[in-house]
Amino acid sequence: MxxxxxxxxxxxxxxxxxxxxxxxxxxxxxxxxxxxxxxxxxxxxxxPWPEEFENVFGRKRLFINALFNGITLGGLYFLVAAGFTLIFGLMRNVNLAHGSLYLFGGYMGYEAGVWTGSWLLSYVFAFACCALVGAAMQVLIFRRMQGQDLRQTLVTLGLSIVFSDLMVWVWGGNAIQIDTPDYLMGPVPTPIIVAIKSSGDAVFLQYPRVRLVIFIAAVLIGVGMWLALHRTRIGMMIRAGVDDRDMLSVLGYRVQLLFILVFAFGAGLAGMAGIVGGTFQSISLGEDSHFLLASLVVVIVGGMGSIPGAALGALIIGLSEQFGLVYFQNYATVATFVIMVVVLALRPQGLLGRR
Amino acid sequence: MAISHTRETRIGGVDSAAPPRWIADHFAILLLGLVLVLLPAVASNFVLDQIVGWTLILGMIALSLMFLAGYGGMVSLVQMTVAGLAGYMITVFGASSLPSISLFWPWWVAAPVAIIIAVAFGTLAGALSARTEGIYTIMITLALASAFFYLTLQNWSIFNGFNGFTTIPAPIFLGINWKSPVALYYLILFFAGLSYVTVLYISRAPFGLALQGTRDNPRRMEAIGFNVTAHRIAAYAFAALIAAIGGILLVWLNNQISPGTAGIEATIDLLVIAVVGGLGHPIGAFIGALIYVILRTFALDSLVAVGLDGRRFQTIIGLGFLVIVLFSPDGMIGLWRRWSARARSQTGKSPR
CATH class of the missing domain: 1.20.5 (Single alpha-helices involved in coiled-coils or other helix-helix interfaces)
Structure with a gap:
């Protein structure tokens, strides 16, 4: 070469x-x-799959759908987990209220969508709301107990209990679906053959446009975050802070401001993911712990504090969930769980994590 | 206990007061034990089982968490899951209303098998998280606990999905029907007392002291020849044993088990119980459990009585938890210790 x-x-x-x-x-x-x-x-x-192959492994349409759903779900998981892993990496704060921020963002986005009628504006609004809450949490609470990992985590746990109960109070227990805007409605034809008709014509996969668009947006956000971390000055400060927080502050950088920015950004990202989740599936009571679990598993598998790790972990978990749903329903979560256990046993720091 | 007391008297600076206080402490526990033993004579069956019995069981499971967190420095959120797994296993191997799943083995086979499976799971969870450090434990165990919750929710062939199991009676042995409230109460009291005393004993035994050493400085313990990981895993196994027994008793008490029994909310509530009670002493687990059970049982009515929405129970729990974490990280025990220390220093000053 x-x-x-x-x-x-x-x-x-x-x-x-x-x-x-x-x-x-x-x-x-x-x-x-x-x-x-x-x-x-x-x-x-x-x-196109030969017939004998389909007899053993089921229809190709199922496989392709699971694949596409898994990848796009991975994009959603990445959006949630990226903020989580960033906050953890820099501040050693396991933010157990991250799922609540996700849910809060979803509700805020829904409200904004109802007011303004614009799907895109709702993202801005949800990001701003969650970023504000995140910054407030950092300024008012976590700043006062820096270095006390366990206490911070317990506080986030208490906050998540209160937040989720308050959200039930305001929005009730019913599932809310965020409407897909007209310009993203409908399927997109793809060049992937899912079946051959008896007449010999190939049937091509049609996939929802909104899921593809959101997946591309997630990839762009991921690439943007990577570039920001590796090519900008503030990104350099964040990376330095992940490696040695004390040294960074000794060198005269404004670490506290950096913490607030990162917490706000991570929280805002979770909020935007809430709208994505509300469009893909729905937002309701219990989704906060579902997405908290998802981000926990994603960062455990991918490696704590690593953005590429979060992307890889999100992809793996998204795929395993969707394939689990299609091929072994009774034990779908066990697949995710087994992946996590295997990774922990062989590589406790996660696939792309560093010690 | 002994260790913490000597430390405290040194801080307080009143050495002469130490021996009678130590006796007084024992006196309090003995008195409490006596009251609990004599309780069935005065209390109704509701108070016996739904208040005190439930408190003791939750206290046992929280005790296993307190043991790991207080002495080992490992905040394991998997303890409620261990209890839930033991509860599920005793319904699967023992009796329930679902003959298609339950195997109807006699209790003296089913209970040990359930305990062994649950302890094996708890030990495995410990082995997975003991290799990582500090705050990672909480993440890994929370993920394991949630995975178990979603498994019980989705799986119909073993865990009967969303519905769970009902009609799981306590067995009849030694000629006593343990289903009856008073007998069940004594069964619970026996195991709760036993686990309390055992934890206290272990905390002063060489193993417990070594465990506390690994909490304070794992590196130094490693350097003087202790196998830190092995100590941690052994601690998980012991804690899982307590939690598993608690889980089986919980199923016998409630006569049912469903995914919510070991759900995410229950897992977090257990941590709240242990932290609010205080991780510094085994009694904290039971204090936290008592506060929780009383709130859970009476808060709804009293909230409505003062004109608030009774459904905001979780907010009250969360806010209470936040107040404790923010202002008294060592829980009720810490509050009491500080309060009594202040009272002592004031009485010490007043004669002068």
Missing amino acids: TTALGHEVAPQTAQRGDRFARWISRRPVAALTIAIAVIFVLWLVFA
């Missing part, structure tokens, strides 16, 4: 390619297995 020159000149891409080639030559069996697996998955997705 590269010449010997690659070593001396060492531009970044050449170095990467070189590392890739070396990895392949070091682990030929693993590389071959991965290559075959990738080809197999591509075949599963794009080729």
Whole structure:
């Protein structure tokens, strides 16, 4: 892939390619297995399934739908878990009220949608509301008990109890569905064959436009966060704070302000995810603990404090939930649970986590 | 207990007062035990089982959490799940209203099997979380507890999904029908007392002292030759045993079990109980449980009586919890200790 020159000149891409080639030559069996697996998955997705195969594994339509739903659900989980992992990474604060922020954002977005009639404006509103609540939590409470991990976590737990009860009070126990705007309604044709008609025509997959759009938005937000963390000054401060908070503050950076910003941003992201959740499924009582659990598992699997880890974890958990629902309903959550246990047993810091 | 007391007297600076106070402490516990034993003579069956019995069971399960958190520094949210699993297992192996799932084994087979399964689960959960440090424990155990809750909710072949099980009677043995309120009360009292005394004993035994060492400084304990992870896992196993017995008693008391028994709310309530009571001493678990049970039983009516919405019970619990965490992190025990220390220092000053 590269010449010997690659070593001396060492531009970044050449170095990467070189590392890739070396990895392949070091682990030929693993590389071959991965290559075959990738080809197999591509075949599963794009080729029409032969009849015998469908007899064993069920209809291809089910598989493709589970795949797409899993990936888009992973996008939603990423939005929730990214804020959670960012807050945890920087402030060592396990924010157990994160699920409540998600639910609060969903309700606020719903209200804003009812007032203004604009789906996009509701995102802005939900983000602002949740960011305000998050900043207030950091300023009023967590700032006073810095370094006391357990106490902070217990406070977030108490807050989540109060928040969820207050939200039941205001919005009741019924599920609320956020309407998809007209311009995102309806399905999108995709070039993926799900079945062959008896006449020989191929049936192509139609997938809801809104889910695809939201997934793309989640990817863009993820890439944007990665760029912000790695290419901007404030991102550099956050990364430095994750590594050594005390040193950063000794160097004269305004750590407290950074904490407030990160908490507000993470909370706002959870709030926006609430609208996404309300559009995908619905928002109701109990969703807060569902999404708190999801973000816990995502960051445990992906690695605490790591944004790429959150993305990977969200994808894995989203897929495992959807495939679990389709292929073994009685034990759907066990799949997620088993993944978490295996990761914890083999790599306690998470797939992309650092010690 | 002994350790904390010597420390406290040193802080208080009144050494001469130490021995009688120590006796007085024992006196209080003995008196409490006597009152509890004689309670059936005066109390109604409702008070016996639904107030005191429930308190003692919740106290036992909270005690297992207190043991891990107070002595081991591991806030495990999986204890209610261990109790719930034991409860489910005794209905699956023992008797219930669902002959399609329950195996109707005799209680002396079903109960040990249920306890063994629950303890195995609790130990496994401990082994998973003991390798990670501090605050991670709370995340991992909360995830495990929620996973179990969703499993019981979705699974119909073992856990009977949303409905759970009803009609799970306490067995008849030694010629006594343990279903009857007074007999069940004594059964609960026996196990609660036993686990309280055992936890107190272990806290002063070499194992308990080593565990407290791993809480205070795991690195140093490792350096002087203790296997920190093994101590932590052993602590989880012991705590799971207490929680499992509590879970079985809970099922016999309530005569039913459903996903909510070990749901996320119940898991969090248990932590609230342990923290509000105080993680510094085993009695804290029971104090927290008593406060919780009294609130749970009477708060609805009294809230309505003062013109508030009775449904805001959770807000009251959450706010109370927040107040305790913000202003007295060592719970009711801490409040009482500080209050008595202040009272003592004032009486010490007044003669001068």
